[in-house]
Amino acid sequence: MAANTEAFSGGFSNPVFESQSVFRMVMDGMARPGTIRTVEQDAGQPDPLGSAAGAIALTLCDHDTPVWLSAGFSQSAVAEWIGFHSGAPITREKAEARFAFKEASSALSSFGLFSAGTQEYPDRSTTLVIEVEALGEGQELTLAGPGILHSTTAKVAGLPETFLRLWADNRTLFPRGIDVILTAGRHFLCLPRTTRING
């Protein structure tokens, strides 16, 4: 089966050090929202998953983290690839997902079905990884909040048009809420729930 061959291929060549390095980029990214990071590590992920998204999946997902995939991913070798390399169960229930991966230019109607955590345990929330067309070009967003001195700007091309409205709603849930990582090929930037965005 072609899909299986693709699913077994790839993965980090040196998982211990590559996942440490990718984690540090994600941690620095969460600590400094809007800063663009570039993943040099090769995750060997199948299409249409981008390499930053693939590396993030290998770094953070395992059998304790149900993963939700958008239609384009779940109908490709991506589901089996994530399952094979990380051991993460793939779920169709957004509310169960600790990580969710959404392919570029697919519709984003709501964050509401993903887990925002509870008021007592706001950490039990989904981290949503959204592939966009490009980072560093396109629509200019002004960001403020923890991790940002005064304010900063980030350019994003291909941000789902509903995103800013959904994000504003997400902000009102604090301390509950989802956290977002925008990915574009090898590049990514983080938007923890604390970040205020003006489009």
Add this chain to the structure above:
Amino acid sequence: MTADLATYNFAYLDEQTKRMIRRAILKAIAIPGYQVPFASREMPMPYGWGTGGVQVTASIIGPEDVLKVIDQGADDTTNAVSIRAFFQKVADVAVTTHTKDATIIQTRHRIPEQKLTEGQILVYQVPIPEPLRFLEPRETETRKMHALEEYGLMHVKLYEDIAINGRISKTYAYPVKVDGRYVMDPSPTPKFDNPKMHMSDALQLFGAGREKRIYAVPPHTQVVSLDFEDYPFEIQKFEQDCALCGAHGVYLDEVVLDDKGGRMFVCSDTDHCEDRREHGHVGAMLATDREAAE
């Protein structure tokens, strides 16, 4: 990499544990001041030795890092030396005593005197992460208080302290509010260091091993010490200058010199003190010693 490293997991923890801690750290950063529960592991050292901080450091450290470890302000205490040796052994990382050269600083009490910079990470070893614990022993209740932002009782207790002592008597583990939302315990840091947490350029991570909690303060985040309009927060003030380097406005430790009541005050931050002396600063004690020698 040395050959005997092969018998350990890199940085001691297995990959599954590191991933779990890493996920907790990311959520902690996303919810500043909120205590994320994590499945703390047994470490080859007793709980009082900062196993929470050690697990956080082990989960973030990489071969490129330069590690500094302090206990109080010193790099050369048994606790600091042991933790530094542990990471040299299990992660083969470079270590330093110089604050400015470190990428990761693990601390048991103090925040270095030298201003931390963008890209540095301060990891705190925390014994008691819950600032409301002295009011309420039940975890389910304190969690509810944080959830509902019910911090009134905390203020009442602090105010009672003022009524009894004429001031807030807490000098260590003085509670702070992070980004206007969560009340957090910086324990067991002296309150002298609280202002350094506010709008720091560095990322601050807190690990409590026995209590199984991780929390964080991202860079450029408001950290405000709780106080009252009529009793504003104040840090300890030291009348003296450091006897060795003459530093003023730093945190000083009292050192007993003899059994006749002789004593001196010196920088608690040993690296800061040494660096100042290397740059020609001389405190009263050293000046006297030099005169005696001449």
